[in-house]
Amino acid sequence: MKVESVRGMRDILPEEVPLWQKLEEEIRSLFALYGYKEIRPPLVELAELFSRSVGEATDIVHKEMYVFPDKKGQMLALRPEATASVVRAYIEHGLYAKGDLAKLYYIGPMFRYEKPQKGRQRQFHQYGVEALGSLDPALDAEVIDLAWHLMERVGLSREGLFLRLNSIGCREDRPAYRAALRAHFSGRKEELCPDCQRRLQENPLRILDCKEPQCQGAIAAAPKSLDFLCEKCRAHFEELLAILEDLGLSYELDPRLVRGIDYYTRTVFELCSRELGAQDALLGGGRYDDLVELLGGPPTPGVGFAGGMERLVLVLSQHGLSQDEASELDLFVIPIGEEGKRRAVGILAQLRRRGISADLDYMGRSLRKAMSVAARRARYALLLGPDELSQNSATLKNLVTGVSSTAPLAEFLSNPRSFLGSTGT
Ligand code: AMP
Numbered sequence: 001m002k003v004e005s006v007r008g009m010r011d012i013l014p015e016e017v018p019l020w021q022k023l024e025e026e027i028r029s030l031f032a033l034y035g036y037k038e039i040r041p042p043l044v045e046l047a048e049l050f051s052r053s054v055g056e057a058t059d060i061v062h063k064e065m066y067v068f069p070d071k072k073g074q075m076l077a078l079r080p081e082a083t084a085s086v087v088r089a090y091i092e093h094g095l096y097a098k099g100d101l102a103k104l105y106y107i108g109p110m111f112r113y114e115k116p117q118k119g120r121q122r123q124f125h126q127y128g129v130e131a132l133g134s135l136d137p138a139l140d141a142e143v144i145d146l147a148w149h150l151m152e153r154v155g156l157s158r159e160g161l162f163l164r165l166n167s168i169g170c171r172e173d174r175p176a177y178r179a180a181l182r183a184h185f186s187g188r189k190e191e192l193c194p195d196c197q198r199r200l201q202e203n204p205l206r207i208l209d210c211k212e213p214q215c216q217g218a219i220a221a222a223p224k225s226l227d228f229l230c231e232k233c234r235a236h237f238e239e240l241l242a243i244l245e246d247l248g249l250s251y252e253l254d255p256r257l258v259r260g261i262d263y264y265t266r267t268v269f270e271l272c273s274r275e276l277g278a279q280d281a282l283l284g285g286g287r288y289d290d291l292v293e294l295l296g297g298p299p300t301p302g303v304g305f306a307g308g309m310e311r312l313v314l315v316l317s318q319h320g321l322s323q324d325e326a327s328e329l330d331l332f333v334i335p336i337g338e339e340g341k342r343r344a345v346g347i348l349a350q351l352r353r354r355g356i357s358a359d360l361d362y363m364g365r366s367l368r369k370a371m372s373v374a375a376r377r378a379r380y381a382l383l384l385g386p387d388e389l390s391q392n393s394a395t396l397k398n399l400v401t402g403v404s405s406t407a408p409l410a411e412f413l414s415n416p417r418s419f420l421g422s423t424g425t
Contacts, residue, residue, distance in 0.1 A: 008114070008122025016313070023312060024107060026153055027127045034146050036105040036129050041085035043109065047077040053084040053291055055262025057202035059209070064112040078111035083263070083288065083304060084295070086130045091297035101133040107309075119279035119311050128285070128306035132292065135301045137236050140267045140287060141243035143303050147271050147283055148249055150307075154316060156273070161282070163250065164270045166257040167237040168205075168225045171265065171290055177228040178204055188218040209260040224255035233266055240267060263288040267303065273315050282315070283307030330420055331358040332374035336367060336385035344384055347394075347413065356416050358382075375399045380420055 005011060012020060028038070047067045054061050066078040079085055086104055089095070095102045107127040114120055129146065131139055144163065151161055169177060181204035189197060193212040200207065208219055229237065244251055251269075259268045268286035276282070285305025292300035331351065335344040344360055351358045359377065361370040374381040383395040394412055396419055397404040412419055 006122070008116035010121060010123075019313060019316065020309065023154060023309065023316070024127075027107060027150065028105075030146070030150055030153055031105040031127075031129060034103070034129075034142065036103040036131075039086055039089060039104045039106055040108070041079070041082060041089050041106065043079055043111075044076050045079055045085055045088070047075040049084050049088055049295070050077055050080060053087070053263050053295060054081065055203065055206075057199060057206050058260050058262060059206075060112060060260060064114050066111050066113060080112045081110055081261070081306060082106050082108070082126060082128055083130060083291070083306065087132070087288075087291050087295055087297070087302070090130075090132055091292060091295055096133065096292070096298060096300055101131060101139075103129070103131050105129045117279070119276060119308070119314055121310060125309035126306045127309060128283075128304060130302055130304035132300055132302040135236070135289065137240040137267075138243055140240050140303050141247060141249075143285065143305060144244065144269060145247055145249060147269075147285070147305055147307070151271065151282065154312065156315060158250075160274050160315075162252055162272055162274065164254040164257050164272060165241075165251040166225060166254050166268050167229060167233060167240075167266050168258055168264060168268055168286075169229045169233045169266065173225075173228050173230050173233060177223065177225055180223040180228065181205060181207070184222050185218060188221075191215065191218050203262065205258050205262075206260065208256050208258045219256060222256065225258065226253075226255055236266055259284055259286060263291040263294070265289045269305070271305075271307075273311070275315060275318065276311060279311065281308075282311050329357045329359055329378035331356055331380045331382055331416075332370075332378035333358060333360045333382045333384065334367065334370045334374060335361070336383065339386070339389055340384040343389060347382070347384070347409070350413050351416055354413075354416055356420070 047065065050065060051061050056062065060080045065080050067075055070076055086106060090102060090104070105128065108125065109123050110126050111123055113122055116122060129143060131143060152158070182200065185192065185196070185200050185204055185207055189200065192200065192207065192215050193210065196207045196210050196212070196215050207215065208222060210219065257268055257270065258264070259270070264286045266287040266289065270281045270284040272280040273282050283305050285303070287301065287303045289301035291302060292298065333344045333348055335341040348358055348360050361373065365373065371381060379399055381397045381399055383397065388394050388406065392409050393406050394409050395404055395406045396412070398421070407419060
């Protein structure tokens with residue numbers, strides 16, 4: 001039987017990995033520039049963590065979460081997102097006790113049982129930031145600025161992107177807005193898909209996330225959250241808009257943007273690409289001022305975002321950051337004959353201990369074929385034939401210029417860098 005990978009969970013192959021690594025480096029260094037520190041929560045949590053925070057009525061929990069009992073019958077979940085885990089860790093380890101803003105970031109795999117399609121998988125990877133401890137709209141703006149900055153840093157132009165922005169108010173505003181939505185959708189119940197009929201009872205806000213064509217008419221005419229904001233929430237949002245304008249960051253108000261997660265309050269946003277089609281959100285986030293308290297911590301506001309690595313890779317494979325064209329190795333060792341092969345193994349070990357990236361032809365190729373492999377993979381070839389071995393020397397061929405030179409082996413091995421020209425790969 002041929003065992004294949006699980007649907008929606010794909011291998012990131014060696015030729016793709018350099019782009020992923022480069023992207024991860026850019027993300028880490030930029031997050032550090034804004035004062036965020038990495039946290040690495042486990043991939044498995046109690047299922048309850050997500051049902052309480054993300055919400056029972058959300059698609060993520062209701063339909064997409066991988067839930068399973070452990071050997072003691074405790075219900076566990078593969079994390080579908082990381083904000084809940086970060087907040088759990090924040091509470092569990094008393095990170096709030098330091099009385100300061102906690103700025104945390106993560107990068108890692110998430111799991112959702114969704115219908116796989118371009119830009120949507122069942123195991124996917126997210127990078128994200130969480131800033132816990134301040135209500136200041138300047139912090140919302142900083143998080144949004146960071147999102148824009150990241151896209152610029154990886155080489156995407158502002159023109160190809162747009163920011164969707166909304167405020168969904170605080171928990172005091174929610175009952176009136178929910179009631180207005182329920183009244184609106186109850187009047188158009190027959191138009192709604194079966195899921196939305198259920199959502200109407202459980203949480204009518206979730207209807208606004210629905211992508212079913214039959215629901216779009218009722219959604220387009222739905223009441224807007226901005227009309228239900230209290231004074232404080234309105235002032236918070238206005239301040240945020242003013243700061244974004246100061247920063248020169250453009251946005252499009254989207255009164256129907258609520259994001260498919262229950263813990264959001266006030267600011268919600270998505271940074272989207274004009275080139276991605278249906279799955280256009282590169283990242284999404286917002287405020288979650290009640291989440292820490294909801295999960296058992298002291299009242300602590302928070303704001304953050306999460307972005308999908310796969311979607312960034314998709315747009316970047318068309319533009320921006322591209323794979324390094326440089327050769328992967330400094331040197332490729334080509335032994336000729338048995339004696340050469342035995343010596344090559346020892347020489348290779350010494351070179352690597354001196355920091356030279358090197359490999360050997362293990363396939364017993366002819367000299368011509370081995371040279372063509374070397375030309376593809378390395379900057380230099382080191383030839384060890386009978387002549388070289390009898391004189392304790394080696395021939396070094398620069399695979400870019402084609403120039404060869406022979407040097408005493410001991411001299412070469414004592415300082416290989418000096419023979420290899422400029423810096424290595
Ligand atoms: P969310 O956690 O749903 O707010 O999603 C945040 C970001 O993660 C989205 O904007 C996408 O870029 C990415 N994302 C979410 N779900 C998936 C998925 N199933 N496959 C790939 N990327 C995803």
